[in-house]
Amino acid sequence: MGRLFMEHHGGVRYYECANCKNYLCNAANIISKHFFGASGRAILFQNVVNVNMGEMEQKQMATGLHHARDIFCQKCKMKLGWMYEMAHNESQMYKEGKFVLERKYIKKCKGFEDGEKCSSPGTAESSTQPSPITSDVEQ
Numbered sequence: 001m002g003r004l005f006m007e008h009h010g011g012v013r014y015y016e017c018a019n020c021k022n023y024l025c026n027a028a029n030i031i032s033k034h035f036f037g038a039s040g041r042a043i044l045f046q047n048v049v050n051v052n053m054g055e056m057e058q059k060q061m062a063t064g065l066h067h068a069r070d071i072f073c074q075k076c077k078m079k080l081g082w083m084y085e086m087a088h089n090e091s092q093m094y095k096e097g098k099f100v101l102e103r104k105y106i107k108k109c110k111g112f113e114d115g116e117k118c119s120s121p122g123t124a125e126s127s128t129q130p131s132p133i134t135s136d137v138e139q
Helices: 090-095
Strands: 013-017 023-026 030-037 040-045 051-061 064-073 079-087 099-102 106-110
Touching: 023 099, 030 099, 051 079, 064 090, 079 090
Parallel strands: none
Antiparallel strands: 013 023, 013 106, 030 040, 040 099, 051 064, 064 079, 079 099
């Protein structure tokens, strides 16, 4: 079967699969939080990774006719949402190539700031503060 390679783009906030904790996308990729799916609230993203796509289907949605593909977690195969392939209404074309993840199936996580250190498990050091600078030079 081979190895399964997963991407992780990091970030201060990111989203992962609620079922298996597989990284999906950085919160900086959010386009809109005003979407709804079959399970309730959803989020439109510019890009997601570590997903597999189903067959393209023509779907009648609240905003009109779209060609879309269901997207599934690459690790646990759970359905997470869909990807817009094509919109028939000109006002909806901004969605083409974008991804919708249903909030019920994803989890928002706190990442790390650039340069922030992650302490090893079991150590007291979880320093995000720079260490004090000492000098041997007399003043």
